[in-house]
Amino acid sequence: MDGQTSFSLGPSSLTEALYESVRKRIVNGEIAPGEKLTEIRIAGEYSVARPTAKACLERLTALGLLRRTTHKTAVVPKLDEDDIRDLYFSRETVERAAVAALARTATVPQAAARAQAAMKAAAGDMAFASQVEADIAFHSALVAAVGSRRLSRMHEVILGEVHLTMGQFQAHRTTHPMNVVHEHDDILKAIGDGDPERAQQRLAHHLDQAQGRLLGQLRRERSEEASA
Amino acid sequence: MDGQTSFSLGPSSLTEALYESVRKRIVNGEIAPGEKLTEIRIAGEYSVARPTAKACLERLTALGLLRRTTHKTAVVPKLDEDDIRDLYFSRETVERAAVAALARTATVPQAAARAQAAMKAAAGDMAFASQVEADIAFHSALVAAVGSRRLSRMHEVILGEVHLTMGQFQAHRTTHPMNVVHEHDDILKAIGDGDPERAQQRLAHHLDQAQGRLLGQLRRERSEEASA
DNA sequence: GCTAGTATACTTGTCTGACGATTCTGCTCG
DNA sequence: CGAGCAGAATCGTCAGACAAGTATACTAGC
Known part of the structure; x- marks a missing residue:
């Protein structure tokens, strides 16, 4: 040794x-x-x-x-509206498959729960970077728990770009992180109940919210530029 | 020169x-x-x-x-049974999303139809490599028609490994290519009818068949080795 | 004859330095 | 004031070199 x-x-x-x-x-x-x-x-x-x-x-x-x-x-790329839509379409495809697979066996990944705790902790002191990291970690854990190397590999790439856009809009965060935490909880609950349909539906809603925030911030930023 | x-x-x-x-x-x-x-x-x-x-x-x-x-x-990797299952799980995830999206707007991709023709042509003279290429081209066209850069990017990687395994089992092909052609036609028809559910179901069946053939050939090859 | 430990060859990781090709920039000239 | 050209910046590719890690063969001892 x-x-x-x-x-x-x-x-x-x-x-x-x-x-x-x-x-x-x-x-x-x-x-x-x-x-x-x-x-x-x-x-x-x-x-x-x-x-x-x-x-x-x-x-x-x-x-x-x-x-x-x-x-x-x-x-460094600046993602436009089409990019963000494309990114979230791809993301939803991968994560839907993941939560559905997990819900079928009703296995709630431990690592995801841990990420939730980290996010709640970071919500208090408004540590933006930590919030994003915890958010990413949550979704990453979700997919990793399925145990498919190739699904995880695809997801990593997608999350990289997601992380990128979130990082770029850093200064303009609009939503309280607790909203995100609650949406995450809904997904975990559906998985724990062994309900693939609801899990997918909650996930889709969550991603839709996130995409909406990004698009909103993008438009806001653009109009600021125009008036300057 | x-x-x-x-x-x-x-x-x-x-x-x-x-x-x-x-x-x-x-x-x-x-x-x-x-x-x-x-x-x-x-x-x-x-x-x-x-x-x-x-x-x-x-x-x-x-x-x-x-x-x-x-x-x-x-x-050069030799994919084992777990790899093939993982590969096909990932593949199904991506292609399901693709055919569902296409069926929702009932758009049958031209390029896929062309690949079908090529496959029928190759089926006659048993040109194995051409059959595989046409098969790959069909699925590739299906996903490309969705118009999502990132979905296509993921799919390309997956198809690379699919191509690899098919190439490795080259000498042991067991099914008539026309079976594959008919399964492809079923998928296209469901898409043309604007029926996402059936399109996904046909696709799943098709991929299941393909996976089964690969696993069968893998087991056959292994038992040959054992008896030698 | 067999196990173990070492020595050697092979392969990869990284660096330095260099040259041609391509793209961008700024300047001169019409 | 616009267009074409010269120079600068940057990338693509190459050659050669050394260190570090890995695998293999060989020797020594039992």
Whole structure:
């Protein structure tokens, strides 16, 4: 049995660490939408070689967290109304399947309940980033509990973009987080009751609310720009 | 000189061409499951630099067409029973949403009809690879017709793995392709009738058949190995 | 003859440096 | 004032190199 000699928790490689770090900065909105990310800039900021930075940007591009065409600089995408609708249509497809599967066996995922607790805690002190994280964690746990590697893989990509848009609208949050918490509870309850239909219906309603908030904030922001 | 110029109109870059070529070889079963693909081998076979080969292998790994862990050589995965079930669960999730959406507006995608024709043509001369391609093209067209970029993106990944398994069982095809054609027709008809429920039900049945064939062939192959 | 531990070869991770190709920018010229 | 051109910035690809990790073969000891 070996001692505690290695960083078993941290990323296994430099590329991995770089990817995680840049990803975090993008989804949290620290890098504004439309901002350019050149390979050289990343390489410079993190003191890595350009090929390493390149690999990182390519990965993020594949996940939809950056947009890039050949010979052009990668930019953080600004999702428009169509994007958000498309994103939520895809999201609903995946999550519907998940909650239906869970409700069929009436298994309420523990991790989702934990995320709920975290969200309630964060609701008090208005820690926005924590709220978003807990929200994401809740939905992530829901899908993970199904136990399908491929469904989770698809969902991760979708949630990445969801996280991105939520991060970008950070300063304009309009709803009390407790509303979200209650909607989550409704979904869990339906799952616990073994009622796939109701679970899907609650989920659809919840996602509809979330999508509506995003679209509303997008329109608000746009009209602000127009009057400026 | 013709060797270099052949890339000019298809893929935009060398990396792209390399990726397409290797991908094709994998899904068609030209590279056997379990076979190792070292970066150096790819670089040598295609006369490209190792970093280019590396990028190619990384992309394929992200799509599930190769398996690889740090510092280990990439291998073509051999999907087991659990993998196939998981794959088809995910596939059904995505395609159900697609046919339901199409049926709601009763729009029968042209491209799917064309794929059907191609499949009928290939059925006569038992051109296996063409049959698989037409099958894939049909389902791909179905999802593409919905017009959701993200749904299509997810579906592409799924279909890649589906193609892979079908290619690997190439020599053991058990069903007449016309059966598949008829099942496809049923789905299209339900969509044309604007009946989302029936469309989903037909689709589920079709996928169940396909999954059953794959599992059957997998078991057959395994018992052959055991007796040898 | 067999197990165990070490030495060696193979492969990948990452870096440095470089050159051609492409896109963008700003400037000159009509 | 617009259009075309030159230069700068950036990306695509390559070559070569070294360190670090993994797998394998070989030797030593029982």
